[in-house]
Amino acid sequence: MNIFVINSGSSSIKYQLISMPEMQVKCSGLVDRIGLEGAKVEHKAFLPSGEVKKVLEMPVPTHAVGLQQVAQLLTDSEVGVIDSPSEVEVVGHRVVHGGEKFASTQVITPEVKAKIKELFPLAPLHNPANFLGIEVAEQIFPQAQQVAVFDTAFHQTMPAVAYRMAIPNELYEKEGIRSYGFHGTSHKYVSEQAIQLLGKTHSKIITIHLGNGCSMTAIQDGKCVDTSMGLGPMNGLIMGTRAGDIDQSVIFHLVKELGYTLDEVNTILNKKSGMLGLTGFSDMRDIGKRYEAGEPEAILAYELYAYRIKKYIGSFAAAMNGLDAIVFTGGVGENDQRTRSLVCTQLDFLGIQLDPEKNKLPNSGPRAIQSPDSKVQIWVIPTNEELEIAKQCFGVVKK
Ligand SMILES: Nc1ncnc2c1ncn2[C@@H]1O[C@H](COP(=O)(O)OP(=O)(O)O)[C@@H](O)[C@H]1O
Ligand SMILES: CC(=O)OP(=O)(O)O
Ligand SMILES: [Mg+2]
Numbered sequence: 001m002n003i004f005v006i007n008s009g010s011s012s013i014k015y016q017l018i019s020m021p022e023m024q025v026k027c028s029g030l031v032d033r034i035g036l037e038g039a040k041v042e043h044k045a046f047l048p049s050g051e052v053k054k055v056l057e058m059p060v061p062t063h064a065v066g067l068q069q070v071a072q073l074l075t076d077s078e079v080g081v082i083d084s085p086s087e088v089e090v091v092g093h094r095v096v097h098g099g100e101k102f103a104s105t106q107v108i109t110p111e112v113k114a115k116i117k118e119l120f121p122l123a124p125l126h127n128p129a130n131f132l133g134i135e136v137a138e139q140i141f142p143q144a145q146q147v148a149v150f151d152t153a154f155h156q157t158m159p160a161v162a163y164r165m166a167i168p169n170e171l172y173e174k175e176g177i178r179s180y181g182f183h184g185t186s187h188k189y190v191s192e193q194a195i196q197l198l199g200k201t202h203s204k205i206i207t208i209h210l211g212n213g214c215s216m217t218a219i220q221d222g223k224c225v226d227t228s229m230g231l232g233p234m235n236g237l238i239m240g241t242r243a244g245d246i247d248q249s250v251i252f253h254l255v256k257e258l259g260y261t262l263d264e265v266n267t268i269l270n271k272k273s274g275m276l277g278l279t280g281f282s283d284m285r286d287i288g289k290r291y292e293a294g295e296p297e298a299i300l301a302y303e304l305y306a307y308r309i310k311k312y313i314g315s316f317a318a319a320m321n322g323l324d325a326i327v328f329t330g331g332v333g334e335n336d337q338r339t340r341s342l343v344c345t346q347l348d349f350l351g352i353q354l355d356p357e358k359n360k361l362p363n364s365g366p367r368a369i370q371s372p373d374s375k376v377q378i379w380v381i382p383t384n385e386e387l388e389i390a391k392q393c394f395g396v397v398k399k
Contacts, residue, residue: 005390006094011033013070014386016387023390027074029041033283043056068136155179181215181230183211183330190383193366203219203221205326208330241282284336306342323376328378329381
């Protein structure tokens with residue numbers, strides 16, 4: 001069965017065409033830096049004759065432009081892997097927010113779409129892009145079943161002590177205001193691998209997903225027990241353009257004293273803050289170059305970014321009363337040795353000690369990068385949200 005997986009992130013679209021159940025990847029690709037300078041589409045096809053690659057450097061102002069280009073590449077004469085869109089039987093969509101309604105993978109119906117749309121205000125950078133992906137895919141692959149895999153699903157095992165907020169009860173009971181958590185597909189995928197690599201029956205793991213959006217999850221015996229993101233994907237870590245944890249009084253101050261509208265505050269905290277707010281750049285590669293050049297803003301931004309992650313490591317280790325491993329993943333977590341080094345510095349009281357040489361190894365498969373004395377294992381495990389989504393889709397359509 002051919003499953004085409006679309007993972008629309010806030011700044012990228014990743015896709016794979018996977019044949020299930022054999023988990024054979026026919027092609028994969030990335031539309032990178034959507035809405036930014038230097039956008040490009042990278043497509044790799046795994047043909048019987050070998051691997052072929054096509055890179056298109058082109059403006060990609062929106063997710064829709066990116067998806068249409070990807071659809072053309074699938075049937076391209078040189079790098080295409082299917083003759084016609086009708087060969088795609090299932091399209092699996094990453095959908096970021098599933099609210100309280102969706103704790104599992106869903107075949108997309110008009111009702112599911114309506115609910116995804118209702119959740120736009122809670123995930124304004126993501127659910128609109130995910131919804132658009134569904135609509136474009138329905139046009140390009142009209143015969144295929146469309147399936148939604150929610151970022152929030154993996155976090156449904158959190159205990160109330162982690163997901164409830166100390167606000168009036170009725171806001172939870174009537175309005176569903178609580179922490180949901182995101183990047184669940186990625187946290188699930190890398191934690192399952194980490195558990196196998198650790199080879200222990202009982203385990204306490206912290207997964208650190210650092211992409212454009214960033215989040216951390218505390219995972220005990222394979223189940224999520226806490227996570228850094230909340231009602232929407234804004235809370236917690238410092239991200240590409242999102243502030244993460246912030247004192248609520250800042251919001252009131254901006255509105256009441258400085259005259260910003262609520263929409264403007266939302267835009268500031270979601271799209272103009274984080275690393276972008278601190279340095280003028282949201283992409284860690286741009287900030288890394290400025291760090292190297294000794295620019296004070298870039299240095300401070302990196303330090304703030306790492307400091308926030310360290311605080312969550314401490315709090316999650318306390319929440320689980322122990323720690324066996326931390327796992328770095330996501331575009332930054334997998335590739336940026338500077339971030340990993342800043343995070344792991346001066347955490348030896350917790351038993352975390354990085355090996356600087358192992359930390360420099362290029363991003364290949366899963367790798368352990370702790371020093372021999374480290375009590376806690378430190379892993380870099382490349383995430384594969386697309387493969388996880390294909391597995392989940394196969395599970396629901398098979399039934
Ligand atoms: N070689 C690299 N070094 C440092 N950072 C990188 C590298 N490659 C990618 N990144 C970072 O990864 C981020 C994208 O991560 P990714 O997980 O792909 O994002 P998304 O949230 O869009 O899914 C980029 O913004 C960039 O900062
Ligand atoms: C939920 C979220 O922040 O996703 P991404 O990292 O793909 O932007
Ligand atoms: Mg992502």
